[in-house]
Amino acid sequence: MKSLSFILASLAGFVHAATNDVTLDIFNVVAAPDGFVRSLVTANGTFPGPLIKATKGDTVRVTANNKLTDPTMRRSTSINFDGIFFDTENSYNEGTPFVTSCPLGPNTSYTYELPLVQTGSYWYHSDVSVQYGDGLRGPFIIYDPDDPQAHLYDVDDESTIWQVGDWWHNTSVANLASYIPSELIPVSDSGTFNGAGRYNGGPLVPYAVSNVKSGVRYRFRIINISTRSSFTMSIDNHTMTIIAADGVPLVSHEVNEFIMHAGQRYDVVVTANQPVGNYWINAILSGGNPAHNLNLNATLGRGVFRYEGAPNEEPTTPMTLGPVNPNFLNEGDLRPLFPEPAPIPTINFTLSPAMNVGGPAVWNLNVSDTQYISPTVPTLVKVLDGVVNASGFNSTENTFIIPKGAVVQVTFPPDPDDELHPFHLHGNNYYVIKANQSDEINLTNPLRRDVTALGNGGTILRFTTDRPGPWFFHCHIFYHLAAGLGSVMLEDPITVEHETKPTKVWDDLCAAYNALPPELQ
Known part of the structure; x- marks a missing residue:
């Protein structure tokens, strides 16, 4: 028989759980953040956008209403929630255009549903091209009612x-x-x-x-x-x-x-x-x-x-x-408050960002000319249609198919150009086995995070495939990404095919987007 304390502790998790409905109206406003007047792409008319806040265990439902009209900027959009985990069944709500969804065209609405299992500081932004540079970005904070660090501070709001x-x-x-x-x-x-x-x-x-x-x-x-x-x-x-x-x-x-x-x-x-x-x-x-x-x-x-x-x-x-x-x-x-030893890798990749010289800007993830180009059919749509091996993806999709239960080590050798690419993994954290600034190989209690810089010191990362889905892995300098510096880590596609359960509203996004004239995409 379970003790009373165990039952009360279990119930405590349900007390905090709630469903928070958030509306982001995406529209153009004229503003001057630094004194220069221009048209912006905004969420609810502000730059940065409004705070999305929640408590650990909550489910947040973010309804994005695309009301963009300015023809000098992209009029389609999509919201990505940087650092937030998504389980396999819900991976279609992750919001990465042409990886987990299609963009929202003008006069289109979509509700992203996010069951939260994390705490901490995150943010949201447009993931269409470089659109968030026009203003569509804002904070997403998940508070912990049982924060183990609460004794360190007095104010957090x-x-x-x-x-x-x-x-x-x-x-x-x-x-x-x-x-x-x-x-x-x-x-x-x-x-x-x-x-x-x-x-x-x-x-x-x-x-x-x-x-x-x-x-x-x-x-x-x-x-x-x-x-x-x-x-x-x-x-x-x-x-x-x-x-x-x-x-x-x-x-x-x-x-x-x-x-x-x-x-x-x-x-x-x-x-x-x-x-x-x-x-x-x-x-x-x-x-x-x-x-x-x-x-x-x-x-x-x-x-x-x-x-x-x-x-x-x-x-x-x-x-x-x-x-x-x-x-x-x-x-x-830096050391995690709750240390974990690094798991032993079962798959090893060595990747080196490289830029062509003397032509249009093209970034490759290694020297074999693997520039990422967004497909017209999102990765997740392909997987749900039964594409579960490499032959179903173009080389320009730069998709790494990783089996269930793997531990992936990605080694970025020292970059003599010291570009300091901040590399970001969607849907997961990774272990920073070697940070760019450090000579230490830390297998005992490495830092875990989702964005770290590459550079002239070299960087080694590891992650586990315990959350099947197609997860974008890319440089967070979005101009580099737009020129090809990205990839998709497709974890356990067979599980994704059978367990991801998108809605009809999500399924209709691609047909609606593909029907738009180019100037509205």
């Missing part, structure tokens, strides 16, 4: 979500059109902190303010919502204790500066222990040669850390690029 991102004065369509023939990714015009930024010669847009009280400990959830850029984060005169990466709790690790690549999330605890005043939050953007866009000034990327009782004004101290004596994060030093 909507006011402690920080979003840093690059911003562009041209549309993503125009930027992509200039990139493909030139092989030069456009450099952003500015960086934004919680939706506000400045550029050289532009208006003095008020910086976003983070209000704090003396003596209080704050859990800041920092999300890099960029389409290209990395950000180096610090707060003048304050240290930061990192307690989570990409939703995975960590052993506390104190630094005063760290870099965030596109798609990454870090949760940090900051104690308001300095004299009452205003302090700069430094969000220093890097992404390409600033000479290619004279609007960009990295020192203008920042927010204000304002103590209660401080004047309503900007800090009077200089805008710097960070601390004079940096205690900089080495990703390889």
